[in-house]
Amino acid sequence: MKLATARLSLVPLDPDADAEALHTAYGDPEVMAWWTRPETASAAETRLLLAEDNAQSGAMLWTIRAENDTVVGLVGLLGAVEIPGLTWILAKRAWGRGYATEAAAAVIEHAFVHVGLDRVEAWVQASNTRSLAVCRRLDMTCRGMLAQRYTHQAHPHEVVVLGRTNTRKRQEPSPVLHVEPVLPVADVPATLELLQPILSARVGFAVGEPIEVAGLVLGPWSVGPSLRLVTASQSQSGPVTLALDVGTEFDSLYQRAIEAESGQVEPPVEQPWGVREFVFQLPDGHRLEFSAPA
């Protein structure tokens, strides 16, 4: 189905017919700097990539056509994802005119009104301010962050996950806003002193003198990943395992862990599923499994 906006027409992708024109985007290193893979080497490789993406179950992709029906980019919904995912790419010469926002807004409207989707999501590299601005103009708001490493890049990066819900549908309130694991420890003040510098954490709340219960917030905001320390005698729990996604900070966290005065560190291992992990075991036996993209 064709879609139209004030300045653009969106025509369903035909990889064979459109590869040549789209190669000006997919073959450009500057355009592909934020992409999951490096630029393609030829229009033929671009055609293969487009055919693959288009064949994914549920994919809906349109070429973006500006004046004179010129193809300037691609927009649509990714296939083979659990949460509908918005994607777009624009040739460099078409940047800076609001085309990405205009095209993606039409796709979202189509997805909500005609396809009946409940929500769409976009994954944007945290330093990609242009795409974050597109998302902001699309009324997509941040839902959380994760870490990713693209196979052609040496280091992982932070990714912002933004989303917009279909307000035409009845919205379910969020049933669970936050999960805070509770770690029973023999000595809450000593554990705070041990964990605060490793995790760059701040004490969100503390009860008792000396402290018997404390909340550690792992980030600079009022909300965010957190954990609670309680005096061991108040709880029946045994040692707890926590999996912590540490994004780009794996090495510095490991350094701080091995420099800590107590606790045991197991050295980093690379898991077959593409993550690096190290374990920091607290004196009370709790295991903090730090992981990042390998």
Place this chain on the structure above:
Amino acid sequence: MKLATARLSLVPLDPDADAEALHTAYGDPEVMAWWTRPETASAAETRLLLAEDNAQSGAMLWTIRAENDTVVGLVGLLGAVEIPGLTWILAKRAWGRGYATEAAAAVIEHAFVHVGLDRVEAWVQASNTRSLAVCRRLDMTCRGMLAQRYTHQAHPHEVVVLGRTNTRKRQEPSPVLHVEPVLPVADVPATLELLQPILSARVGFAVGEPIEVAGLVLGPWSVGPSLRLVTASQSQSGPVTLALDVGTEFDSLYQRAIEAESGQVEPPVEQPWGVREFVFQLPDGHRLEFSAPA
């Protein structure tokens, strides 16, 4: 210190001199619908409230003055908060002109350039679309959600915490992006079947046939509160306690918990610190402590 914008001047609050003019905002039920307290009954009560707010440690409050130096509202930074918190209020007659955005932008600029703050935060009721739009225009993005109940209201509501960092300062990358507690259970598939409907959760990943490890995502997005189930023999952990903030969904979650086929429910109790809690204990002994504002 006075601040000036294109259309407005911001003059440090003087509760005695400004109470009368500001009472058109604080005394108006429509303006106060999103506030932490009901409207004030008189200019004298407004003066008391302003004096209290102004006296909080670290508070920086300015009256917003439009044409002819008329006071149309208040803007500034809250005192006695751990993360600097933006606040604003506008008399109804001054709505819809972008005054809140213009005034708050000047306050943020002042806070970043002259005070040298690292970040500012705003807490906005999730259904307050006007204030969320102000935050969007101020480049404040969502950092998380929490639940609150104002003492004059019958029910709790969801609050969006939005924030903006001072990009003039060196930004620390987020050390920990996410914390996922790991629950060892005898039977992962049975536990999934038990927990999914109670928590409105979806399975983010599953390993093994039958499933030996699974990630439960507690929300509709790719990221969000989550927990991991592992087959008990793979782990040395004992029973785990998790504190779950369930916002407005306390009663429906409790209903689903007592209708579950297994597990034990302890009935809701009201804690002296202003929250309601109920505990759902899994067959493996793990305790899920659900809490919401009382």
